[in-house]
Amino acid sequence: MKHLVAWLPLLAIAVVTVPIYQQWQRSQPSRPHYDNPSTNWKKPALTKSPGEMLSGHWNVVPGSVEDGNTFQVQQQGRVEIIRLACVNAPQLDQPLGVRSRDHLRSLFAQANNHVILTIADTDRQGRKVAEVNVPTPRSDEEKFVQYEMVVAGWAYPYEKFADHCPNWDVVQQGMKEAKQNQRGVWAVAPAVKH
Template sequence: MTNKLLGAAPVLIAIALIGHSVIRGRAESEPRIIQTVEVRGDWEAAGYPARVVPGSVYDGDTIRVKSDRPELAKYANDKGEIKVRFACIDAPEKQQRHGIMARDTLRSILAAGEVTVDPVDVDRYGRVVAELWNDDGLVQSNMVVAGAAFPYEDYKENCKNWDAVSYSGQLAKKQRLGVWASGVPEYPWEWRRR
């Protein structure tokens, strides 16, 4: 039964996102965060509660958190802070067009300060790569649907909820929100290469 529900997750997410968008209506020029509905599965047992470190949202895809859970705490610096890089997405750099908007959108999404960290990897810089959840659902999906980040296809194998993130990107692109507004997006991975 659980596998059937998890298999239906992309359809349920699509219906929820479309329904929410239609019901609320939206001005094309006014990007807003759409709350996503996610179907949680057995991964939830692997997620760890954490508190976002105040002032740690420097850009749109990396934060610092504190957690007493040994599974996360072993990656903490001397201040007890764990640097978390978001799986599934890449947000514009702060110096890049839309970079400040991406940072501010993430600050808004994380305003409550509590997240569940679902680690998927540790990168070469020692950051925990993870999917993050809060009361509004998958943080990555909410960033992408607001036009504040791009689905990062090169790393989709580390993204347990790739279908939700990818679909959120399709919605934002269709509505020309945020990073998609000009019709010619400036992808962060290309910007960094230059």
Template sequence: MPLSLRPLAALLLAMASIAASPAALANTEVRATVLSIGDGDTIRVQQSGKRITIRLACIDAPEMAQAPDGANARRYLQSRLRLGSSVTLRPQTVDRFGRTVAEVISGVNLNLALVEDGQAFAYRRYLGQCDAKEYLDAEARASRRRTGVWRVPGGITRP
């Protein structure tokens, strides 16, 4: 490589590493294809030829062992996300399990819809990257309607 191109190559390499960092993921949107739905807050997608596990950001859905709520949350997500459908991801970070944490958009913000319809809780510990007020308001509405996880006063045991 000619000497004059080395600084440019170094700059491009640095920019690529910044773009790959979790902090740089915020405010980006990418398209992906739904491959499978694991539970109420985990899906697998294909994006740019890679299979990626997505943990839905800012929510916590009941675990599958929390019958019947875990299965209900998964069925709800399956009804809203067809396999092979295209979604928009708003990645926020990568979690300790290597999953991309993202809001999933398919006509509507599905993360928020899960909370609004009582299929998941707003995950207070991780609301920083999302519109916290929007998620908390959706949870309050679901609680008032006593729908899904809120069918019992105070809601089920959080996952």
């Protein structure tokens, strides 16, 4: 009897959490899993045209660049986790993963960690998926971060989610140039995406 009484709190927690977990599981297929392209998610058309997407100026949180496509931003006390739209970078434990992350860090550092986001989606982990631009010093021009990552060879175009990339053609052009010049992932056989 003592053993049964000891298990009652755990049983009560299970009764409450199992339905919540099941509801959460049912909601997951409706969101893309950007870090696992093997999932059977079908890409829907954008619900907003690129001109209607949420855009704004943010600051990259120092030390928050996790890899070549994930980082945090802040604006007026609000913090968001950002996943680069259009591209997929090697993970840190994969060939060139650290160099990919470091290149993204350097792009942000050149712009004093100031970024301009155009948010296209929210993924399963709750991250905002965005096209990212950084201002250039002494110029009114901006650099398109996804293009810069791909043309340098530190990321691949992410074809599965091309519909969520208003500037897909620019990203594709960056890949052509990186492949032609065998930069980064295109120069190292184990890093080449198949």
